[in-house]
Amino acid sequence: xxxxxxxRLRDAREDKIAAGELPSSAQTASSTYRLAxxxxxxxxxxxxxxxxxxxxxxxxxxxxxxxxxxxxxxLFGGARIPSPANKDIARTQTxxxxxxxxxxxxxxxxxxxEKSLETGSREFVVATGGGPGVMEAGNLGAKEAGGxxxxxxxxxxxxxxxNAYVTPELSFNFHYFAIRKMHFLMRARAICVFPGGxxxxxEMFESLTLIQTGRMERVPFLLFGRAxxxxxxxxxxxxxxxxxxxxxxxLFRFVETASEAVHIIENWDPAPPRSEIPGR
Numbered sequence: 532x533x534x535x536x537x538x539r540l541r542d543a544r545e546d547k548i549a550a551g552e553l554p555s556s557a558q559t560a561s562s563t564y565r566l567a568x569x570x571x572x573x574x575x576x577x578x579x580x581x582x583x584x585x586x587x588x589x590x591x592x593x594x595x596x597x598x599x600x601x602x603x604x605x606l607f608g609g610a611r612i613p614s615p616a617n618k619d620i621a622r623t624q625t626x627x628x629x630x631x632x633x634x635x636x637x638x639x640x641x642x643x644x645e646k647s648l649e650t651g652s653r654e655f656v657v658a659t660g661g662g663p664g665v666m667e668a669g670n671l672g673a674k675e676a677g678g679x680x681x682x683x684x685x686x687x688x689x690x691x692x693x694n695a696y697v698t699p700e701l702s703f704n705f706h707y708f709a710i711r712k713m714h715f716l717m718r719a720r721a722i723c724v725f726p727g728g729x730x731x732x733x734e735m736f737e738s739l740t741l742i743q744t745g746r747m748e749r750v751p752f753l754l755f756g757r758a759x760x761x762x763x764x765x766x767x768x769x770x771x772x773x774x775x776x777x778x779x780x781x782l783f784r785f786v787e788t789a790s791e792a793v794h795i796i797e798n799w800d801p802a803p804p805r806s807e808i809p810g811r
Contacts, residue, residue: 543568587710591683591703595718598701599651603658603681603718604643604796606636607734608665608725608755610691632725632755633668639723639789640672640680643796648678655720656681661693661702665725670696683711712737721751721796726759742782743775749782751796757785 547569553559567573574583613621614633621627640657647655657673659666661682673680674696682697685705693702705711716722716738724735735754741747754760769775786792 584707584710587705587707588713591714592717594703595681595701598679599653600656600681600701600718601653602720603656603715604640604721604723605715605719606640606657606659606665606669606723606725607715607727607731608632608636608669609727609731610660610662610664610666611728612664612726614668629726629756629759633665635755635787635789636665636668636723636725637672637675639792640669641676642672642789642793644673644676644678644680646793646797648676652679658683658715658718659697660684660730661697662691663694665727667694667696670694670698674698683714685711716741716747719750721753721799723753723755723792725755732763739782743779749801751792751799752783753786753792753795754783755786755792757787760785 543566547566550559550566550569558564562570562572565573573579609629611622611626612633613626613630615630618627618630621630643655643657647653647657656679657669658681659669661670661684666682670680670682671694679698679701680696681701681703682693683703683705684691684693685708693704703714705714712734715734719738722738724731738747739752742749742752760766766780770777770780784795786795
């Protein structure tokens with residue numbers, strides 16, 4: 532069968548090399564003469580935002596496909612949660628106490644990666660935001676199991692390096708939060724949310740909204756740490772107020788341990804279609 536990606540037309544990379552080898556002149560030195568796709572200043576213009584959005588969608592999609600990643604297990608959680616070994620330097624006692632979830636994220640990722648390896652690392656591949664805290668724990672657990680894991684980093688004003696445990700070939704960097712969140716969910720077979728701050732809650736509520744409104748299929752949606760989440764969010768009050776429906780509270784489950792989460796995922800029975808339009 533013919534590979535439709537092959538073209539008899541000249542390759543763009545060949546022209547990029549050829550253009551760079553031309554003798555210098557007033558014309559070839561002009562920015563207008565640069566090939567459009569090789570002109571970084573041009574690509575960063577405000578008018579090119581639609582193109583950049585498309586590129587951020589395409590690059591990880593194509594590379595994940597080339598690596599054979601069919602489904603992921605997403606870990607959301609706080610960047611500030613320390614490992615138990617470092618909890619003495621936590622900025623608050625609450626953060627120090629939450630360090631237990633670093634270990635649970637690590638153990639959960641290790642167990643899911645062992646399951647992923649049985650599929651040739653095609654299914655159940657751990658995906659995190661690529662940063663420190665819970666994200667680091669997830670990538671570390673995957674590496675300890677001998678498998679691969681994904682890191683979806685984003686450029687922030689105070690730049691942070693991707694953690695050292697992300698598989699280098701699956702370490703991506705984003706400019707647009709929206710496209711990054713799309714990649715978290717496009718292959719998600721389960722979503723696990725650990726204690727965290729604004730970023731974690733943004734990711735959690737956007738994911739819940741997509742499932743609530745039928746824009747995304749239901750998957751196991753697990754919140755680690757009932758005490759934390761019930762203190763931070765009054766879920767019952769939302770239902771009592773009618774701003775969400777009672778059945779929206781069934782979209783997620785509270786768990787405490789890695790083994791409990793794995794059991795739910797392994798025994799997941801997709802729920803039937805919802806019978807009413809949910810509140811928003």
